[in-house]
Amino acid sequence: IAGITQAPTSQILAAGRRMTLRCTQDMRHNAMYWYRQDLGLGLRLIHYSNTAGTTGKGEVPDGYSVSRANTDDFPLTLASAVPSQTSVYFCASSEEGSGANVLTFGAGSRLTVL
Amino acid sequence: AQKITQTQPGMFVQEKEAVTLDCTYDTSDQSYGLFWYKQPSSGEMIFLIYQGSYDEQNATEGRYSLNFQKARKSANLVISASQLGDSAMYFCAMREGLGTNAGKSTFGDGTTLTVKP
Numbered sequence: 056i057a058g059i060t061q062a063p064t065s066q067i068l069a070a071g072r073r074m075t076l077r078c079t080q081d082m083r084h085n086a087m088y089w090y091r092q093d094l095g096l097g098l099r100l101i102h103y104s105n106t107a108g109t110t111g112k113g114e115v116p117d118g119y120s121v122s123r124a125n126t127d128d129f130p131l132t133l134a135s136a137v138p139s140q141t142s143v144y145f146c147a148s149s150e151e152g153s154g155a156n157v158l159t160f161g162a163g164s165r166l167t168v169l
Numbered sequence: 170a171q172k173i174t175q176t177q178p179g180m181f182v183q184e185k186e187a188v189t190l191d192c193t194y195d196t197s198d199q200s201y202g203l204f205w206y207k208q209p210s211s212g213e214m215i216f217l218i219y220q221g222s223y224d225e226q227n228a229t230e231g232r233y234s235l236n237f238q239k240a241r242k243s244a245n246l247v248i249s250a251s252q253l254g255d256s257a258m259y260f261c262a263m264r265e266g267l268g269t270n271a272g273k274s275t276f277g278d279g280t281t282l283t284v285k286p
Binding site for chain 1: 173175202204206212213214216219221260262264272273274275276277278279
């Protein structure tokens with residue numbers, strides 16, 4: 056089934072540890088995004104990529120980094136996790152980064168930083 | 170900067186009745202898209218409906234329609250004939266087409282809809 060795969064589904068992490076959330080899509084979409092959703096709130100954009108080889112900062116990029124080595128993969132790395140990064144992380148993609156292109160979301164990765 | 174406001178944290182509706190979820194937006198861009206997504210308690214995000222800033226007619230998708238009032242910068246979602254399965258969180262989102270924010274989708278804080286039997 057075409058779509059977005061995120062891993063891990065859930066993770067508990069000690070503060071200060073490094074963590075990479077994986078995101079893979081098989082739809083050959085050009086644009087990919089990482090959002091975080093805190094309890095009871097909307098989604099806030101962390102980083103995005105309009106095409107392979109390029110990335111950009113979103114609304115809340117501090118403490119996170121991304122790479123886009125190819126079309127399919129868009130990993131999100133927390134270099135040194137802090138408790139305020141406890142959240143649900145959604146990876147999303149769209150055919151292009153503009154216009155009427157609908158976002159397709161992964162199932163989310165629930166991260167708890169202690 | 171683009172911004173989405175959803176003023177109703179929670180809404181209740183009786184089954185089979187219609188309900189309107191409010192969304193206002195702020196942008197200086199002339200080209201933008203407005204989206205509504207549904208998030209059930211299971212957590213996945215489901216696309217419902219899209220409206221382009223240049224579209225003259227309100228978008229409709231089955232029981233969903235978008236009441237687009239460009240001058241007032243509002244994009245309210247109307248759900249007709251509510252069903253129990255409509256109970257979920259609903260997010261309004263905007264994507265600008267041009268400028269430095271092109272391609273980035275901004276989300277509101279959502280409205281939790283509860284459908285009563």
